[in-house]
Amino acid sequence: MDSATPMWPASKHDLTLYMLVAYAPNSLLRSFLRRTPLKPKEGTNPLVYAAYFNKGEHARALLLRGGRLNRRGWDVNGLFQVLPIEVALQTHHYSMVTLFVEEGSTIPPHIFTNSFFRPHRPFSIPFPIARILLQTDDFLE
Numbered sequence: 001m002d003s004a005t006p007m008w009p010a011s012k013h014d015l016t017l018y019m020l021v022a023y024a025p026n027s028l029l030r031s032f033l034r035r036t037p038l039k040p041k042e043g044t045n046p047l048v049y050a051a052y053f054n055k056g057e058h059a060r061a062l063l064l065r066g067g068r069l070n071r072r073g074w075d076v077n078g079l080f081q082v083l084p085i086e087v088a089l090q091t092h093h094y095s096m097v098t099l100f101v102e103e104g105s106t107i108p109p110h111i112f113t114n115s116f117f118r119p120h121r122p123f124s125i126p127f128p129i130a131r132i133l134l135q136t137d138d139f140l141e
Helices: 015-023 026-035 046-053 056-064 084-090 094-102 109-116 127-134
Strands: none
Touching: 015 026, 015 046, 015 056, 026 056, 046 056, 046 084, 046 094, 056 094, 084 094, 084 109, 094 127
């Protein structure tokens, strides 16, 4: 494991799904999901791992097997409960943001506030991604 890989508290994370998403090829994850129903450990969401590690094909496989975009899970460091789209935005994995929006992810209100309406934004969003977010039902409400 290299030094850039975060450690995770075993008590919080779903070790099997974490390892499959972070390190295994997509074919191994798909094989696992064909044999075992997707039942993440309470409080976790493997789509959060996919967003963090920028694993689009893994995310698609999880979604096909019942992965839930609008379910919070522990971030990779085990500090906060987050939605997959929040992780994708924070890590600048914009292909994941696009995938999650296309698949129906909810956009939390604080994303709009922090991204568009604060003078000192915590993170900037490229225009094409901002346009995608602004076209969601969550912004229009």
